[in-house]
Structures are given as C-alpha cells and as structure tokens.
Amino acid sequence: MNQNPSPILVLFRQDLRITDNPALFHACKTSRPIIPLYILDDKSPGKWKMGAASKSWLHYSLKSLEESLVERGSQLFLYKGDTLEILQHLIEKYKATAIYWNHGYEPYWKKIEKKFKNLLPSSEGFKGSLLFEPTEIVNKQAEPFKVFTPFWRRCLEVLEIEPPLPAPPTISTKTIPTESLSSWKLPSSYPECLESSGIGEKAAHAKLQYFLRHAMATYAEDRDFPSLECTSKLSPHLHFGEISPRQVVYAAQKNAKFLSEVGWREFSYYQLSHFPDLPEKSWRPEFVHFPWKNNAHFLEKWQQGQTGYPIVDAGMRELKKTGIMHNRVRMIAASFLIKDLFIPWQTGADWFWQTLVDADLASNSSSWQWVAGCGFDAAPFFRVFNPILQSKKFDPEGLYIKQFVPELAHLSKTFIHEPWDKAPDYPKPLVNHEEARKKALESFKMLRTGPL
DNA sequence: TGAAATGTTGGGGCG
C-alpha cells in the first residue's frame, strides 16, 4: 500500500447519511483516505440560499452525521464559503486526486458540479438523491413528460428495486483543520418545536419504521386528514438526504399510493431539471401576465395565521411553530394566498422557503406552481379550494384547528369552521371567499381571452 | 389532490 496516498474529497450536501450513500461508499472502496466535507455556501445559490428554518435543521443534521462518522473512526470537516474556491484550495493544499459527490439538481448547483471534472478529471458524481436521473426518463418522442401519471408509469416500468448500500465498513480518513459547527452560529432552535433527537439518519429510519408498522396500511384513506398524523413525516429527512429515496422505496414497495408520493418528489426534480426557471417563472407562459398583486397587509396576515379562516390559520401557525405543515393544509393555505388574497405564488413560495424545515427548491417551486395552475400537470386555475368546505371535509371535528388556534379551542364542531360570531378573540375573515373566488375566475377568464 | 351551477331523475304528497 502507498505510504502516503493522496486523498479523495467526499462532498456532502443534501445526502447527510452514511448508509446508501454512493459517493461515500465508492470513495471508501478505493481504499484511499478520504476527506468528508460539508461546505455551507450562502453565496452560490443566490436568492435560494438556505432559509432560516432549514438552517436550524441543518445544524442538528450535521451534528448527527458527524457523530456517525466519528463512530466509524472518521470525521466531518466543515467549511463556509464559495464551494469551488474552497474545493480548489483543499485540492492544492492536500493534493487530493478526486471529488466524489452525489448529484444535485438545483440550477446553481448543476453549474458548480460541471466544473468538478475540470478541477480533477478522476472525480465522480453518483445518483444518490433520486431514483431516476431526470435525463433517464423520456416519452416515446424522446421528450420530457409533462404529466405526472405517464411519467410515473414509465418510472415504475424501469424501476429496479435494489437493496440499499450499507454504510462503508471502514472510513479511512485524512485529518485536516476545519471550522467547528458551533462557530457557525446556525440557528439551532428555530422553529421553537425543533428537537435534535428527531433529526438525523437514525431518526429518519426510526420514522420510516414507525410509518411502516403503524400508518402505511391506512395511508391512502387517512393521508388527507391532518389530525390523524398518519403521514410519514419523512420530507425533511429526504430533503437533507438523511435517508435516500431508494431506502424508502425498498422498505415501502407494497404501498402504491405512498410510492407515488415519492414519485411526486421525483417529478418535481424532473421539472426543475428540465425547466430551470421553475422557482421564478410560471411554466405556462400566459400566466406571466396574471394580475396578481403583492398586498403587504394581506401577506402579513397570512404569514401570521390571522386570515380569519380557521383551517388556513391553523396551517400557517403550525408552519411558524413547527416548520412543518400537513400536505392537505399546504394546498388549502396556498390556494387561499393565490386565489383569495390574489398574491403571486412566488411570494408564498418565498415564505415557505424561509419557514419550512423541509424547504426544497424542486418540491416547493413545483407545488406552488401546481396550486396556482401554471405548472406541469397543474390543477386548473379554476379549481379554487373553499377553505370552509375543506375544513369541514378534512378536519370535521376541528381537532387539527384546535391544536394550533387556541382562540377556537372551546368551540364545538358545529361552529369551529365558521366561528366568527362565537369567538370574539378570533379575527374576522380578511376577504369574503365567494367574492374573492369570483374575482379570481374573472381575471383568469381575461387571461384566456386576452386583455382588451 | 374543487366547487358551483345547471340538468335530470324519481319518489312521495296531494288534489
């Protein structure tokens, strides 16, 4: 064996795990010493640098990854700054021979990745964060799919469910000087309910196991009812790569409905990859002229959960308090912002980006476009959620509302969905839904017939 | 992964 073999840089980003991590696994297989790296880069992503809630999650996730590496006699080396500059510096200083990493799909990141082979030709990128590389899946005309169902059908046709990779048995590590996590001063307790024990690779697998045992069987029927808490709650773990989609699918392959939710995640990355403007621009071109208005007062009330519609306010307060919102409630709250308050979907996406612990550029952008009706396979714009009906349908007892809106906790299910005469502390509706809906539909009609 | 508006049907009350 070489006395002083040159090391491989293993770059972690949204793959903060040691199991089923192809970059780490294959780097270890070379028998060279590796340098496990995390670079907090607030510059390269531009507008889309990590939001506050995500950074808080990141803090604990890195801690957890660090522990896992230390358990195996390795370490995690932390750097802050421009990714390419830091890599270049480390390559020169430590005579590294290659960068190993798992592919990412954010537009800014794809540009960075492209340069790795120039820096070191024997660098290797792996598929670790998705089941399918976006370029793998095309229709019969060799075009990207625009609709989820055929996209996912095709994915399932080519899906080979292989067992996930084990953690590398040994991680021989070259030690280098590094910054410490505590010196980064990441917010470590925002939102207030964040608990370190629920974050990291082990926690992710514990949640998956819990879901498989207790919730998956009734997932299809129960998933839309926020008070039942029957969803997997894996989204932040998947976002940070504490668990891989392959690990999830391998364990849950019997449940088609749940699998298709992993499919929507794939479809979101697929969209971002084929349409890099996804976070900024409506995909359907006619929507670029939609007369949304940024109303600061309405926005503030929506953000704070003070719209006067109980299910919307419960959701927005859940978000602020926990950094999470149930999927059904996200759709209702998003529809309300776009179609009742008439605020552009991008403004809603920005808020979610700052406040969600699972904020994910692909999922967030594509989902907002879906609700707005301007995205791939989107709900048509005229599908307007009625916040009162949705509330009655999906939180019939008001249990979810009561969890987050204490002013309404004393109300029975008869009044809780329309509580305005019964709860003096609770705000009156910001807008009348009937009127707002009509206004939104009129504007949509104008859009289709064209402005005068 | 909508909901309202509009249309159709059929049972029952009633003269």
Place this chain on the structure above:
DNA sequence: ACGCCCCAACATTTC
C-alpha cells in the same frame, strides 16, 4: 289511477 308539483339525490357541465 293520474298528473302535477316539490325537492332531494345524483349526474353533468362549467368555471
């Protein structure tokens, strides 16, 4: 027994 009306239930269309 019949026709008429009402309206709930369901279906279809429209936004």
